Amino acid sequence: MIVTPSKVEVVAPVKVAEHKIHQFVQSKREWIVRALAKIAAKSQQHETLAPAVYGHGADIPYQGVSYKLTVRPTKLKKIKIEFSQEFIEFIAHVPDALMIHDHSAEIKEALIRWMKKESKSQVEQLVNRYAEKKQLFPQTIKIKTQKSRWGSCGIHNDIHINWLLIIAPPEVLEYVVVHELCHIKIRNHSAHFWALVAEHLPDYQSRRYWLKKHGSSLMMGL
Incomplete structure (x- = not known):
């Protein structure tokens, strides 16, 4: 028997009656429930800490805590990352030319440089x-x-x-x-x-x- 998040697969000889297979699965019901719980717990442990999109309001992990990201336009030529001690947040100063486009990837790269x-x-x-x-x-x-x-x-x-x-x-x-x-x-x-x-x-x-x-x-x- 193979248990995955989406299905329970039973490998049986061709001659085994279908109702016998159902009976076997029912007899293993508690074991299947425990197996699914372990899979779910393992999946949560491997959940990424990163946001799906690096935009205004995203949660940025840093030193064991998540901080909100504020995006502000700037006249600078490249993105500048700032960690505001006053407002307890990350601020991404994004050039005006980038503001009209999807700048998630650029903010991510700037954050990585800052964190390094x-x-x-x-x-x-x-x-x-x-x-x-x-x-x-x-x-x-x-x-x-x-x-x-x-x-x-x-x-x-x-x-x-x-x-x-x-x-x-x-x-x-x-x-x-x-x-x-x-x-x-x-x-x-x-x-x-x-x-x-x-x-x-x-x-x-x-x-x-x-x-x-x-x-x-x-x-x-x-």
Whole structure:
């Protein structure tokens, strides 16, 4: 028996009577209900955090919260993104020439550029906060677009961080930065490594759990 969101498929020998197949399905009814519930829950976990259209009133995910997007015309030649601390919203200043056309894709690209820049700034602040405690100084810090990893530490102590972490709560980005810094000293995931992480972040396990639970949605990006 194969259960999908749209149908329940039963594979049976040709000679089996149809009423026997119906009886079999009825006998498995509770199991089918549980299977459908698991499929639905998994689907929700992989639901994208990004809006369908990047226009006025869209919800933009940032640091674990959704903020409204306000679109305003501007005399500038390219889109400028601003995060307003006063009104707690994102503002996309869109050139007049673009306002008469569909500018969703252009706003999305501008938001990604803004978030990558903001990611670099926040990661550098976190490195400055934690590196000195155990002399965990990276050679370089790079913000990357990665499809399957949140961060990495190269053999020359180059730290790479996935910019999508800027969408997650701040403590999750903090955990990944500390995680990679600790790899400068310990290259594996032994008990000694996790003890070093815990020296910096005693509650790292809850942050790690958040990433495991919501990582699939986060990885889908903007």
